[in-house]
Amino acid sequence: MAEQSSQGETAHELPTVEDAIALGLTAAEYRLVCEKQGGAGGRAPNQLELAMYSLLWSEHCAYKHSKKLLRTLPTDGEHVVMGPGENAGAVDVGDGLVCAFKVESHNHPSAVEPFQGAATGVGGILRDIFAIGARPIAVLDSLRFGEPAVARTRYLLDGAVSGIGHYGNSIGVPTVGGEVYFEAPYEHNCLVNAMALGLASRERLVRSAAAGPGNVLVLFGASTGRDGIGGASVLASAELDAADADKRPSVQVGDPFEEKKLMECSLELLERGLIVSLQDLGAAGLTSSASEMASKGGVGIDLDVARVPLREPGMEPFEVMVSESQERMLCVVEPENVEQVMRLCAKWEVGGAAIGEVTDSGRMRVLRDGELLGDMPVSALVDDCPLYDLQPRKPSEPVYAAPIATARITLESPPPEILLAILSSPNISSRRPLFEQYDSIVQSRTVRRPEQADAAVLALPGGGALAVSIDGNGRRVAADPYTGTVEAVLECAANLACVGAQPLGTTNNLNFGNPEKPHIAWQLSESVRGLGDACRALDAPIVGGNVSLYNEGATGPIYPTPVIGMVGRLPDARRAGRLGFARAGDEIALAGPFAPSLPASELAKLLGQPLPDGLALIDLAAILAAHDAVRAAVRAGLLSSAHDIAEGGLAVALAECCLAGGLGAQVELGEDFWEAVPSVVPSPRSTSPAPGQVTAALFGEAPGGFLVSGRAQALQQLAQDVPLMALGRVGEDVLNIVEAGATAGMMLTLTLDELAAAHAGLAELFA
């Protein structure tokens, strides 16, 4: 370390273990850093080095509490082209094309400053997609907030939705789907997860591994400023507290126009074959990007901070290295191509600068005008952060308070009152006020827009189509982390089945509380176990994802929220399924297993019921068989509509089909229906179902059931492959549900206008 002393830095100027702890490292980690830095004797890192270690060894970058769990997930499959570890995963979609996709969170920035937090969340996930050479073709978002009765919830919702729209709309990538839930445990720690999809020809994919000592490192895009300093460690790897607002300077500011130019420039650089590898700058900025490129390539990098174009003078070297200024990319270029790269940057009016070079030293060296400021083994920075075993323990006491009852209904209320209450509730009412703020059609690919089908459908060049869905019901995961997560994966697959798509791959964002607490560790490990089992069963491997931990506010942890994004393919875009009833006279049937139960349902929440300890076991084989049958029927063009029965149960699904199609339904629930709902009514039955039992049948929830409509003959054909129960007929402008047979009686009658008025409940939040 002769060069080290040449900096004139003496021992008393070096940061101490206390400084390391202030930056988020533990004392033991600090000792390990010293060891890694100096061999046997050890050497304390200087300020710049410590800043870089603290970021790369943060939870956000090192996944130190989750990596061991993530290794248990299935990541291989016949369609997988690129698995976890790259900027995004990719699956083969045929005709020489691949679909790249990934979901990522921007939770804490959004909790602090929702507009910019959400906007830069979209910007970040888009960069991940074009960093592997794919043109972004769609964005979806998954949002969680507290109850909308709280003013701050409305502020966060409005800001996040505006921010997502601002970025996606301005860059010309359609926002084609998403989901939002409102639950009290998210009040102090909202979730903003964004998923993006991209399309690339298979041979155009690029990896991020730096290669070729002597090659040049080019930073291009926006200049580097003081924004977002310490985002990864300050915001992403610690619990939020009352001083959130003070962290606003740690939130980056997005510039979608800059990103649009950066995206076009990156894709043209790849098209022309001018670069060896490409990496976006996200959390921990240059520190993370350069180190990871070096690590993946097994090389070293010399990087000169004096050559980085700066937004303001006087920035310290560590600030340059950790800045999270947005809209920047890093690439490795062969020396003879540098001039052409610069020319292309000029064409797209993005800055470009050669800031370093690839070496064979295996070391990350930071210089300023040639003077050595920091020198670290790449392997120590990227690979040597200690990984921790979780200490999971199932909590003996409930973690979450019972929801506060918000609806003026009881289990015994008449079904129409209950249906209207659920339809108008924040979790169920129409998302139109949100998705109307997003451009869902740019790029001329969107075959199914929001509320037209259970999944978004995007046309592919060869006549087929991609389908994509994102889902994750945190309340059910809180009730049962294993089964709840299996259900979330199944829900995505069911959505794909409804449009006729077969799953190809899965991405996930694990949003959890503080994993150092045993009950959170238990939620996390059970959830990952469920995720792995479900993805294996579906043959929809995990190709990428993200982990967001420490999501806790003053009142406790969020609901454990694994957000699942799933991409599938259907052979014929023209036959993509729809959710709305389409033709008067069509028969309506319930397909697949149906075992509704109220605990952890939307109705249970509205009634203020506490979460149950565990969800009912599910019959995975029966559910997958139902998916297969519905998918095949949609592909064969047999069905007019297909919709999976999810939150709010059968009655809500019926109402949604009516509203989406503008047609009513005449539903008769006969003996066969009640007999098929053993969870509600013991069989044999001699009297009418009690009101509470009717409620459970109409509004109870469980995975596996589909509501389909079509000609009688088509439904008979479907009945060969899956248990099917006739429910009634499409027609008129009213939803009638009657009890047929000996105990005949009207259970529910509501006009489409009444249903629509209730379903528009969310609109007032945006008035």
Added chain:
Amino acid sequence: MKFGVLQFPGSCDDLDALAAAARVGDAELIWHADRDLHGADAIVVPGGFSYGDYLRAGAIARFSPAMESVIEFAGAGGLVLGICNGFQVLCEAHLLPGALLVNANLRFTSKQVRLEVSRPDTAFTRACGSDACLSIPAKHSWGRYHADDATLTAMDEAGQVVLRYAPGENFNGSLRDIAGVRNERGNVFGMMPHPEHAVDELIGGSSDGLAIFESIRLSVEGAIV
């Protein structure tokens, strides 16, 4: 015939407009820094955010080299269609009267709208048929058409209002429900909704927008014949 579709660095619907135009004729992109219009017979100024539009939509784009040529082209009677941001650019360039203000709801709003073709006899609507009602998506933040009362009345009298939002569809608060206008000479036309996103039943749920491109083709080829 050949359409030239301008491409600014922040254009978003440029490729969509190119593909829509290519359904009825040849079509080529024209880079914003290019003064050469490549012999195009008609120009499309597409939607998007030309140069980011942080200042005011279209305020910078009107000074671009390509737009200078488009202004000359329009002066010589060439057909120019501006869609969404393109409409904003044409207003900024004073090729069209009026201005587009922020939507009445102050939000970016995206929805399918029905449009009444109030003038089916123009170079841009002649293929629409009389009493036509088009289903076309609109998506913008700044689409509220505005001009002073005297100008609006003069435009009405001169037949310059070509498209109006059908009853109940004027979500942005445009004066007199105006969705699309032409200049006095009739060779420059701007509209906020996106005809290029309604050219394929599979994707747009409507192919009504194709009539706008088809009209331009008929006009150009009629002029040649």
